[in-house]
Amino acid sequence: MYPPDLRPGIRWRVRGSITNVGTGRVTVELGATTGERDARTRVHVEPGAGADFEIDTDFPPERVVVDPDRMILQLERQAAARACTT
Numbered sequence: 001m002y003p004p005d006l007r008p009g010i011r012w013r014v015r016g017s018i019t020n021v022g023t024g025r026v027t028v029e030l031g032a033t034t035g036e037r038d039a040r041t042r043v044h045v046e047p048g049a050g051a052d053f054e055i056d057t058d059f060p061p062e063r064v065v066v067d068p069d070r071m072i073l074q075l076e077r078q079a080a081a082r083a084c085t086t
Helices: none
Strands: 012-019 026-033 038-045 050-057 063-066 081-083
Touching: 012 026, 012 038, 012 063, 026 050, 038 050
Parallel strands: none
Antiparallel strands: 012 050, 026 038, 026 063, 063 081
């Protein structure tokens, strides 16, 4: 997490990367959340490849969740969230 030099009202920027370990191209939504509030972005990831992402928020996010609405079949669903660190 980085304090951003961004547009007005945006105070936090979460940066990360995601890897597609599957065999098909996927568009996945990612959410930075506190549990009560969230901000989201989408990334397209080719099979066997990775993609970087950024999520801007007006609140200090606690974690990032892959596919927060559970639209994509995932083995090991518990691995779909990570704590935010500075």
